[in-house]
Amino acid sequence: MAQRLNPEESDQSVPISAGRRRIEDETLRLMVESLDDYAIFMLAPDGTIRSWNTGAERIKGYPADEIIGRHFSVFYPQEDIDAGTPARELDMAAREGRMEGEAWRIRKDGTRFWASIVITPLHDADGRLVGYGKITRDLTDEKLLEETRQSFITNAAHELRTPLTVLVGMISFLQASPQATVPETLAEHLDTLGRQADRMHSLVNNLLDLTKLEQGRDVFTLEPVPLAHTFDRLMLAYPPPKEKHVVRDLGGFTVLAEPRRLDQVFANLLINAYRHGGNFIVVRAWDEGDAIATKVQDDGPGVDASLGDHLFEPFQRGKGSTVVEGSGLGLAIVRGFVESFGGTVTLDPSAEGARFVVRLQRG
């Protein structure tokens, strides 16, 4: 049969020429070898590794010459090997025509990664099992993100449960025993209820703020804001509790920010200082050339230094903290807002007491 020059026009019934088959095989081999997001390799029927691609080397850490010829159970955690999982998975693939799943696997350097795995049995023309094709993807980042989300939701639910407990308990008590409540104690009960309702309100607002920040949905414009104006507003909205004093030295500095969010940043830092600090809180701004730095410092016991940068993650609290009021979201919002202005916020671990420094662009 004459070879056709344009194979695209060939009739389905005409067999593809050996030359074209070779080109296709070679193209496919090159594609598999160079795919680097997927580990794609072949196993002999007993699980010995027969081939290896770039993605497999990238994900699992073994170069081809080191891994070909070894058994694929080397990728499984010891407890899975002890439980006979590798052989069972090959067995399942052979019986069902496919094995699919997600699980922890081990890289050459001993670290774990969360793998999405597909094992497919390969048969020859007579239907005999000649081995398996295995495709693995590294989904560790997705897995960790999912775990972070789950723990955020669990923590948020836990934080909401505390004020809810006070509301449910007090209201059910008042409903059941109105006669037990004289006017003086009723006022105190209502204060307690009001305080916990405020706490829920602020937690819900904080959750919404954080969600908007994470989705980058909050559109706003930066403008020059005089720091002194911000703190004038804050001293009215959040006056220091009895016996506490705020000393201010803000000069005439102006920063680039969105005023409402900037209020929230310093309100959260001030409230932290009111709650955890001693009687004196110092707020001072200075010029650092390309940025204006503002510190909020208290004279309390300071912040648990072991938390490091985790302090700014949602629901982190210092060890040994005996004060757990607040939503656990304040510092996460501070960092989110400051970064949305192109600035930074840090905790100065060398300071006595807690010293937070916010650096923002000059306005």
Add this chain to the structure above:
Amino acid sequence: MNRVLVVDDEPDIVYMVKVILRSAGFEVESASGVGEAITQLAGEDPALVLLDLRLGDGEGWQVLAHLKEGGRTGRIPVIILSAHASPATAERAIKEGARGYITKPFVASSLLETVRTHVGAG
């Protein structure tokens, strides 16, 4: 009068528990953390302990273990008051010697009923 010790780091929850139990004739004292609870338990035994699991300076499990290891204090009934709603936590609490487990939030009558089951009337 039956004396109840409530261990919780949330002042308003302590306030609410005191209001509910005092209205039923119980005497109520409180501790805000593990350390304070252990100090108080060194004194006269309360008739019952209401114990939160998440405390500012540690976990309620430490207080429970301290009570159970203490010989005499091992007999004081402990009721866990916790926002952890999982059955596994409740099972652990019972295994480690707690007599009951109340999930937050709870209504006043269920708190009173549980306390009365273990120590009788206030």
